[in-house]
Amino acid sequence: MFRTSVGAIREKLAKLPQQSNASRRQSSEDAKRRKSTLRAILRKLKQGGHVQNRQLQTWLTEEEFAEFEMLWAEQRELRAELKRKPPSIVEYEVLLKRGLFAEAKADGYKRVNAKAKAKALNDAQRHFELAIEFLTEQLQLDPSLALWVDRNMSDLAKDAAALCGSAMPRCVTSRSADKASGGLQSALQRKNDVKIAVVAKALERCG
Known part of the structure; x- marks a missing residue:
């Protein structure tokens, strides 16, 4: 109070x-x-x-x-x-972290291990796609959740090539260096x- x-x-x-x-x-x-x-x-x-x-x-x-x-x-x-972070945003962050982990794993592979690197990148892409799909569905159910996301979702949902860790939406409370200045945080x-x-x-x- x-x-x-x-x-x-x-x-x-x-x-x-x-x-x-x-x-x-x-x-x-x-x-x-x-x-x-x-x-x-x-x-x-x-x-x-x-x-x-x-x-x-x-x-x-x-x-x-x-x-x-x-x-x-x-x-x-x-x-x-x-x-008071909404549960759906918490769940999105879990999906996002899986993609970020796979992406970091791919970055750790050397050139000689190109096959393992490609697999990790595919895993990362799959997790990012699942995360975007989930977040898009939640925003359709509750448009006010957009205030908890740091950027516009429309372009990312259409452009699969943009699905890399640095371009993925972040929760406005995230401390990531890749977080943009949108949503509730900007106020x-x-x-x-x-x-x-x-x-x-x-x-x-x-x-």
């Missing part, structure tokens, strides 16, 4: 008054000071510096800080979701990045 859920923050945002009234009451000097401070905060964040939530809360409006809380809560929920943001987006948006509103 998170201390602050996305739903609770959205309710909080809905109850907040429009910030235009508060903005009108600000003096010209207060507005300039706020804008200058937000610029300094944004510069620090972009340089990788740490800005405490307390400081953000001081210089953002109540609505803007609630927006930051909501965006970061969504990121925490996404991280929790990535820990992940660091807390610092969320702060940058919110402060930059606040500066735009300042005019």
Whole structure:
């Protein structure tokens, strides 16, 4: 359980008054000071510096800080979701590992053992084909599983020549060097990045 859920923050945002009234009451000097401070905060964040939530809360409006809380809560929920890997994705990874093992075995053979090498490559190809067939079927049954895969499946399903280890789809949680940056993983943001987006948006509103 998170201390602050996305739903609770959205309710909080809905109850907040429009910030235009508060903005009108600000003096010209207060507005300039706020804008200058937000610029300094944004510069620090972009340089990788740490800005405490307390400081953000001081210089953002109540609505803007609630927006930051909501965006970061969504990121925490996404991280929790990535820990709950669907069973069909786990099964696909088992099939993929069999193909990768056979491919690595083929790479280990020397030229003098061409026959054994060819057999291992055929085994790898067969396992990759089975893996693609299984994953394609699962995606047809549940299209949302595409979020767990790092690349588009349509081309691989049609092109048998592409079925080599480096081209095979990976789960977005994989640590493989061959993993692409697609699916759920591509939506992940660091807390610092969320702060940058919110402060930059606040500066735009300042005019």
